Amino acid sequence: MSSILIVDDDDQLRQSFAKLLKEEGYSVDMAPSGEAGLEAVRDKAFDLVVLDVQMPGMSGLEAFARIREIDATLPVVVMTAYGTTETAIEATKLGAFDYILKPFDIAGVLDLITQALEAGHMMRARVEMNVAPDSARPGAIIGSSPPMQEVYKAIGRVAQTDATVLIRGESGTGKELVARAIYQHSKRAGKPFLVINCVALPETLLESELFGYEKGAFTGAASRRIGKIEQANGGTVFLDEIGDMPLSIQAKILRLLQERSLEPLGGNASIDVDVRILAATNRNLEKAIENEVFREDLYYRLKVVTVNLPPLRDRVNDVNLLADYFMTLFSKEMKMDNPGLTDEARKMIRHHPWPGNVRELANALKKSLIFSRGYPVRPEDISQVIAGPDQAGPSVTDGSDMDRVVGEWAREMLTAGGDTARFDYLTDRLTAIIIREALQMTRGNRSQAAKLLGLARPTLLSKIDKLNLSIETRVQTDYETGQKS
Incomplete structure (x- = not known):
């Protein structure tokens, strides 16, 4: 459970904000002043601090500077009224993760807090390489095969430099872990490390997310916004799935790499920035250049150093090492003894092609552990969550088929017309x-379903209530699961 400290002299806002975050499943502490907040940070390890800018006594900026002295990797989000936006921007330039404008939008604040916690985790959770399979520490790169030894050597060679690195590999091979390992062994460790997924946002939003914007740059731009690249000044930016980045933004990234400067949307002056760029893609960039959807000049700027991650099928001897690691890790997460895998299950996973690579193997073992209910995982348990080699039809990991089916359904519903709130209806x-599906897989156990979905249990319960879901499935007993659902 992530722990958050709220520092604000407004008692009503502090209490209501804490209530909101607790309902989302966070552990929350409160402090009424900068001095009290600083004392709390000295006494307890937090995952995030939300700090008001204007407070009597020690100001928010002074408290922020002191917090940075105690722990430079602790993410801090500052809160401010519209009248003090420039102060919040200065805090962001000094290393605050971002700022919240009062009065704030609840959905936007919760999304920002999720991003800040993830960024903090990226900076603080150490990525270990080639550890013992029975390690239960998350974020390890597992493997002793010759291809993985080459990956470890590459990380060691490039980490201490400031060279731009292009990490290549199929989806699910662990490109983000390699980027984090490079960052954590670099001279910039302890400075900001921000991840931008280049396919998660539409083109216009991605551009403003990366480069920020000036007040009035577009409708709704009520104040200046610092972009992620400027936020990470002095640190590292990881551009995930850069092969899918629009050409217009590729041009701006090229300028950043060439001139070490950027220009916010609506701005007319360049801003100098000092960031290291790590990029990753599962695309064939050479083919993309031929098809004129990726810039050749950017390609050569990115591939100063290239790290190639092998697919799981090319390192079969690592499959059982990975399986032992994930079984230990997930058993610990589920607060149960590790039941292990039968010899037949080990043989099955070793011979499965794993098109989704390490990510698919991890997901399959996590779900199989739920199905096994404390007994050693058998081939039948694994078969329930992956498409077997003799089964007809596409694998459950076949994204193209899934996209086609969902796309056809969406087109049919959109063509039908009707409710003006069509997007909300389809999303619901x-x-x-x-x-x-998650509740069926966990036989109605809400706690396990929440873990499977990556949600806080209160969030899952609120969604069930909002959608008025009637779950017709057998709820497991405490004897079966070891916990109430």
């Missing part, structure tokens, strides 16, 4: 299907 329909 998909959400309901996903939650029902």
Whole structure:
């Protein structure tokens, strides 16, 4: 459970904000002043601090500077009224993760807090390489095969330099872990490390997310916003799935790499920045250049150093090492003894092609552990969550088929017209299907379903209530699961 400290002299806002975060499943502490907040940070390890800028006594900026002295990797989000936006921007330039404008939008604040916690985790959770398979520490790169030894050597050679690195490999091979390992062994460790997924946002939003914007740059730009690249000044930016980045933004990234400067949307002056760029892609960039969807000049700027991650099928001897690691890790997460795998299950996973690579193997073992109910995982348990080699039809990991099916359904529903809130309706329909499947897989256990979905249990319960879901499935007993659902 992530722990958050709220520092604000407004008692009503502090209490209501804490209540909101607790309902989302966070552990929350409160402090009424900068001095009290600083004392709390000295006494307890937090995952995030939300700090008001204007407070009597020690100001928010002074408290922020002191917190940075105690722990430079602790993410801090500052809160401010519209009248003090420039102060918040200065805090962001000095290393604050971002700022919240009062009065704030609840959904936007919760999303920002999720991003800040993830960024903090990226900076603080150490990535270990080639550790013992029975290690239960998350974020390890597992493997002793010759291809993985080459990866470890590459990380060691490039980490202490400031060279731009291009990490290549199929989806699910662990490109983000390699980027984190490079960052954590670099001279910039302890400075900001921000991850930008280049396919998660539409083109216009991605550009403003990366480079920021000036007040009035577009409709709704009520104040200046610092972009992620400027936020990470002095640190490292990881551009994930850069092969899918729009050409217009590729041009701006090229300028950043060439001139070490950027220009916010709506701005007319360049801002100098000092960031190291790590990039990753599962695309064939050479083919993309031929098809004129990726810039050749950017390609050569990115591949100063290239780290190639092998697919799981090319390191079969690592499969059982990975399986032992994930079984230990997930058993610990589920607060149960590790039941292990039968010899037949080990043989099965060794011979499965794993098109989704390490990510698919991890997901399959996590779900199989739920199905096994404390007994050693058998081939039948694994078969329930992956498409077997003799089964007809596409694998459950076949994204193209899934996209086609969902796309056809979406087109049919959109063509039908009707409710003006069509997007919300479709989103709720998909959400309901996903939650029902998770609850069916866990036999109605809400706690395990929340873990499977990556949600806080209160969030899952609120979605079930909002969607008025009637779950017709057998709820496991405390004897079966070791916990109430």
